[in-house]
Amino acid sequence: MGEAIYMGMMSGTSMDAVDAVLVTFPDDHSVQLLASISRPWPEDLRQSLFELCRPGAQELYRMARLDRDCGDFFAATAQELLRQHGIAGADIAAIGSHGQTIRHEPGVGHSLQIGDPNRIAEVCACPVVADFRRRDLAAGGQGAPLVPAFHAALLHQTGTDRCVLNLGGMANITWLDGRSECAVSGYDTGPGNVLIDAWMQQQHHRPYDPQGRYAAAGDVDAEMLQILLEHPYFALAAPKSVGRETFHLDLIEQTLARLGRQLADSDILRTLTRLTAVSVADCIRRHGERGELILCGGGVHNLTLQADLAALLPGFKLNGSDAYGIDPQWMEAMAFAWLARARLYGLPGNLPAVTGARGGRCLGALYAP
Ligand SMILES: Nc1ncnc2c1ncn2[C@@H]1O[C@H](COP(=O)(O)OP(=O)(O)OP(=O)(O)O)[C@@H](O)[C@H]1O
Ligand SMILES: [Mg+2]
Known part of the structure; x- marks a missing residue:
């Protein structure tokens, strides 16, 4: 069998x-x-x-x-x-x-x-x-999430801390502690691509930001990022999971209304991209400062997001899961x-x-x- x-x-x-x-x-x-x-x-x-x-x-x-x-x-x-x-x-x-x-x-x-x-x-x-x-x-x-058991079965490695990051609509991490056979943590960190996609669909009638190019042309707006990071989901302790009910287009529009000033479209996308990276990186750093970060899900194609993650997690070696024999898609x-x-x-x-x-x-x- x-x-x-x-x-x-x-x-x-x-x-x-x-x-x-x-x-x-x-x-x-x-x-x-x-x-x-x-x-x-x-x-x-x-x-x-x-x-x-x-x-x-x-x-x-x-x-x-x-x-x-x-x-x-x-x-x-x-x-x-x-x-x-x-x-x-x-x-x-x-x-x-x-x-x-x-x-x-x-x-x-x-x-x-x-x-x-x-x-x-x-x-x-x-x-x-x-x-x-x-x-x-x-x-x-x-x-939810249910994938961590599969990640653990396939990718746990004694002696190396590994973190699997799935960048789908939502983002979820699986932390595989290298010191122990069975210590696995995992939860949804918050938005993955969902807010970026929602903005691209509304403003550009495109399904997503191709390779993160639109975002790459803008700058992070620190104040907008701060407002978004105040969302209560980020402060919740694990176990936690989240869906489209919580992170959707209205949240962006409410945030912009609170900001009370105009932002360039590319700056909005740059800030939404940074939000995903910061919220993911904050969660990962609670587990450790170094290790291997294994990326999967459609967000692996967003190069701006990847560059942000690399900058925020300097102690981690970033690779797509293909480097471990599993196609990220x-x-x-x-x-x-x-x-x-x-x-x-x-x-x-x-x-x-x-x-x-x-x-x-x-x-x-x-x-x-
Ligand atoms: N070339 C690309 N450039 C940028 N982003 C991309 C590209 N291709 C796919 N994506 C992103 O990946 C998303 C699809 O990824 P995926 O199918 O892994 O997510 P999902 O269906 O939400 O899965 P889950 O929520 O279960 O993790 C797209 O909506 C888009 O945001
Ligand atoms: Mg999909």
């Missing part, structure tokens, strides 16, 4: 695309990527998802329909990946499908992902594991393949020290082929 093939599927808080991978796990500490695909959400679905992330009229009706439509899109993505590589559903041990988060409110004990897994099972004719977060929430945890999807495998084996998928749950729990519901 060691060489069984798993699929992992993920769409994160950026809501840019569904990423899917086919992988095997040759042993408990390695992953082999067989194939991958990334399919951007069709514009109408993406727009509906954005709208559903904010409170509004007829939510239940819209959610039920989007659950169906997103399920179909996840299913079509999985099917396309299998077709491209001539693999039958019967050859897959399980698909782990994270779904699309439309609400994440761990403070009141819930987190909601949609994208009906029944539809994936129906189309691909293999077992599907989904609904990964709610068991952890039921056990008193945040339901597929880390999250791989993690959900790994979590599906844990579900089949009846193993815990969460780390109580990370999520705050009362104990390790086997995560996810299993949908029959």
Whole structure:
């Protein structure tokens, strides 16, 4: 069963695309990527998802329909990946499908992902594991982040402190203490790309700041940065996790209104980029001053953000996770393949020290082929 093939599927808080991978796990500490695909959400679905992330009229009706439509899109993505590589559903041990988060409110004990897994099972004719977060929430945890257990299994190295930084819509870190086999910390540090993306979409009708070029042309506004850093999320102690409910376009507009003066567009982007870097670096420095910083997620392409991180964390050696044999784009999807495998084996998928749950729990519901 060691060489069984798993699929992992993920769409994160950026809501840019569904990423899917086919992988095997040759042993408990390695992953082999067989194939991958990334399919951007069709514009109408993406727009509906954005709208559903904010409170509004007829939510239940819209959610039920989007659950169906997103399920179909996840299913079509999985099917396309299998077709491209001539693999039958019967050859897959399980698909782990994270779904699309439309609400994440761990403070009141819930987190909601949609994208009906029944539809994936129906189309691909293999077992599907989904609904990964709610068991952890039921056990008193945040339901997030769930990737640190996977990071720890793959990247822990005795003798070296390592920090994995995922730069998705939100940013999350996993601190892997080199002194100990089992000391893992991890949480969402705050915004990753979400505020930069929101501003680019509103002002430039572009999905993101390509390579961080727009930001590179501006200067950090110290006062705007200070106002943003006063956000209460940054002062919260771990365990903590956050979503689009907390960091969104309105926050930028409120900040600019409080600032009470005009700023150049590039200065705003430069400041939002620095906000991500400062909030991440502050968290990392609480764990240590030196080590290896391993980057993954779409934010690895933002060179301005990377330069800020390097400047703020001089004691760290920065590298993309590709330098460790894992493509930065597929880390999250791989993690959900790994979590599906844990579900089949009846193993815990969460780390109580990370999520705050009362104990390790086997995560996810299993949908029959
Ligand atoms: N060439 C690029 N230049 C700058 N930023 C980029 C580039 N390509 C991707 N990105 C950023 O990466 C984001 C997508 O990253 P990713 O898919 O890892 O995030 P996600 O879907 O939110 O995942 P999660 O929240 O689960 O970590 C885009 O929204 C964008 O901000
Ligand atoms: Mg994505």
